[in-house]
Amino acid sequence: MIIRSFLKRCLQSYYGCKVLKAGFQTATKGGLILQSISQDVYQNLAFEDWIHDNVNLENRSILFMWRNSSTVVIGRHQNPWQECNLTVMRQNGIKLARRRSGGGTVYHDEGNINLTFFTTRKKYGRMDNLKLIVRALKTLRPQLDVQANERYDLLLNGIFKISGTAAKLGRTAAYHHCTLLCNADKFILSSALKSPYSGIKSNATPSVHALVKNLFEEDPTLTCEMLIDAIAEEYATHHQTDRHIIINPADETEFPGIINKTRELQAWDWLYGKTPKFNISTCFTITEEQSCLEINVSMDVKNGRIETCNIDMPQYWLPPTMCDELKSNLIGSRFCPNEATAVITALLRVCTDHKLYSKLDLLCMKLVTLM
Numbered sequence: 001m002i003i004r005s006f007l008k009r010c011l012q013s014y015y016g017c018k019v020l021k022a023g024f025q026t027a028t029k030g031g032l033i034l035q036s037i038s039q040d041v042y043q044n045l046a047f048e049d050w051i052h053d054n055v056n057l058e059n060r061s062i063l064f065m066w067r068n069s070s071t072v073v074i075g076r077h078q079n080p081w082q083e084c085n086l087t088v089m090r091q092n093g094i095k096l097a098r099r100r101s102g103g104g105t106v107y108h109d110e111g112n113i114n115l116t117f118f119t120t121r122k123k124y125g126r127m128d129n130l131k132l133i134v135r136a137l138k139t140l141r142p143q144l145d146v147q148a149n150e151r152y153d154l155l156l157n158g159i160f161k162i163s164g165t166a167a168k169l170g171r172t173a174a175y176h177h178c179t180l181l182c183n184a185d186k187f188i189l190s191s192a193l194k195s196p197y198s199g200i201k202s203n204a205t206p207s208v209h210a211l212v213k214n215l216f217e218e219d220p221t222l223t224c225e226m227l228i229d230a231i232a233e234e235y236a237t238h239h240q241t242d243r244h245i246i247i248n249p250a251d252e253t254e255f256p257g258i259i260n261k262t263r264e265l266q267a268w269d270w271l272y273g274k275t276p277k278f279n280i281s282t283c284f285t286i287t288e289e290q291s292c293l294e295i296n297v298s299m300d301v302k303n304g305r306i307e308t309c310n311i312d313m314p315q316y317w318l319p320p321t322m323c324d325e326l327k328s329n330l331i332g333s334r335f336c337p338n339e340a341t342a343v344i345t346a347l348l349r350v351c352t353d354h355k356l357y358s359k360l361d362l363l364c365m366k367l368v369t370l371m
Contacts, residue, residue: 029059031239033232034247036066041097041108044068046261047249048116049100052173054255055118062118063235065228066249068108070185071095072192075103075166079204079275081197081335086371088191098271101177103166104207107192111183111214113224115231117176124174126152126165133163133180136234140226141219153210154180160213180231182224183216197370202278272336273304284366288359293317297367301335311363318359322351326360330367337368344368 036044044066051062070092072084076099080086083105089096108114117129130148137146145157154163167176189212215222232244252259264270281298296312309327326347333339344364351357 030061031235031241031243032060032062033235033241033244034062034064035228035232035244036064036249037246038249039067039069039110040250041068041071041073041095042262042265043249043258044114045073045097045099045265046258047247047255048175048177049261050249050255050258051116051118052168052170052175054257055173057118057120057173061123061239062116063232064116064118065232066114066116067110067112067224068114069095069110070188071097071108072105073097073099073108074105075099075101075205076274077102077205077276078105078207079200079202079278080272081275081278081280081371082195082200082202082204083207084192085194085196087196087369092188092192094188094192096271097265098274099166101166101168101175102205104164104205105193106164106179107184107189108179109184109188111181111185111216111224113180113182113227113231115178115180119174121169121172121174124167124169124176126167126176129176130154130163130165130178132234132238133178133231136230137215137227139234140230141222144215144218151208152178154178156213156215156218159211161210162213162215180227181212181214182222182227183214186212186214197280199282200278200280202276204276204278268334268336269304272334275301275304277302277307280370282370286362286366288362295363295366297370299330299335299370304335306330306333306335313363318356318363322356322360326363335371337371340364340368340371 036047038044048064051064072089072094074080074083080096127148130152133154134146134148137144147155147158149155152165153161156162162181163178165176165178168174236242236244249258277300279298279300283294283296285292285294293314298310299306300308309330311323311327313323329343329347330340333343348357348360351360
């Protein structure tokens, strides 16, 4: 069984891209299993969009299996400042991605499997897909206690979440995608998904936090490869298909327009600019020359850009004209540390008073931490 599975993957890796076009052309009915060679979240999410937009699913269903390098993926209507720790992510090279589907925030790495089920809208059924995954897990390890709940999550031992769900329903096509935690880095997961930003008021969709556990913790003999094979085999049996194809989601020749779709998902205007309007109000202290003062900040952010900015501080500490100039220059800029730093640096260049320069620099460092 292990040798057969290994040989299957080797043959798929060698022939996969060559067979792909024929696979789509000949698979007019029944099921089709596609597996990505890429661990780039933007390429894999773009491929979901490509299938949704370009493939006729009337007499066909597709299972797309993929894994990503370390990434936080937020739902279409979520606020990244509320959902994750952007500072930790920048420091650790963790990507941020925004899905086309709704739902909550999840963490991906090589220890997490992503599964996307494509059907027509009429045949769309989340629970059927989750039951298929449960059957695959039970076949692989009968002792596992895994069940789907009313929120369409998969729970291990009735407590621990091992899979989250989201979906996109188009006019005629639909897809349901979900995660499956095998051996993800839970320390990075918890660090990246713990927002340090306080005082945010927003109508963005909030995530529902839950206890999580890797399947590997329940059974250390399990691997992602074993789970992928088991799910693919269960799907193949259910849909009576033997078409399991390895694909490269960055291949513009096979998937015309895929590069543009990938670029759209990487763009700042999509990642941050699509955040629903929000307000951030907070206060912080600045210590200087054995004195401590409190500064209150309030900003409205729309389309990822600062729409209004109020900074309340003692007038004796920083002249109102300088504070007003800072606020004026921040309005219209992106709510991000790079752009705010550029705005602040331009102001510092024209400040000739050493004491005022130091104060403005302290204030600006505090403001950047909000972003």
